[in-house]
Amino acid sequence: MTHITIQAKIAGRRGHLVAPLELRPERPLSTARELLTEIVRQQVAAFARRKHEAGFLRILTPGDVDLGRETGRIVSGEQEPDDRMPDVEQAVDDAISAFQDGFYYLFVNDIQVELLDQILNDVGDVLIVRLTPLAGG
Template sequence: MPSTLYISGQILGKTKPLFSEWCLPLPQTLTSITLRELLTQVVLAEVEAFRTRSEERRLIKTLSPSEIRTGVEKGKIDMGGRDIVQTVDPQEAVDTVLQAFEDGFYFVFVDEQQQETLDSIVSLKTDSQLMFLRLVPLVGG
């Protein structure tokens, strides 16, 4: 029974990941779903995570010595306290992802099987892997 979907991203021809792998808890009863529905769930989860991160950044926090060291290593020490308001329309985000798939900007692989259409049925297993493979167009073409 599915429990967790691990999500990763790669750029064709690059070894560095597109983003850090993250996971999405899934209902135990979910064993098959269309790619369209799966991508919708992934995008909505990421929009919600973005909202949460934005709210956390509004708070000013006291950093521990290890957090300061980590910040120095990364080149940025962040205590929060920003009132930057960024809004994301969840439906617009979903529509953009679905259109980008249709336009061939990226491929989707679920458990190493390429998904060809948004309405194809995806069979999920316990701890399934979802990978986005972003394609990079040739310069001038």
């Protein structure tokens, strides 16, 4: 099983957008399209798990508080119940459209990926750089 580390940044800002993510796909990912699809599917599933867990009363442990400090947000439970869940296929389509429209750059093993169907070899480190439009531009 392959192990992929994903980091996300915003151009012009220091630090990471989120804590690095670990991805363990069931099969090798051979194109940027497959990589993006797998990342989105994993993140939607993680969101669904967090949303489900947030419905329970939780007691914060010192580890939870430390993790919250690192990520910038300490959460002990959901504020308002919300049964809506994102549509996985729509989320994948949105991520692919954003890539095609140049809203973010994708780097695999320090090499920029420019095409969705570009062949990827031995995916290990992934960096997603979100671009910010210039004001008034």
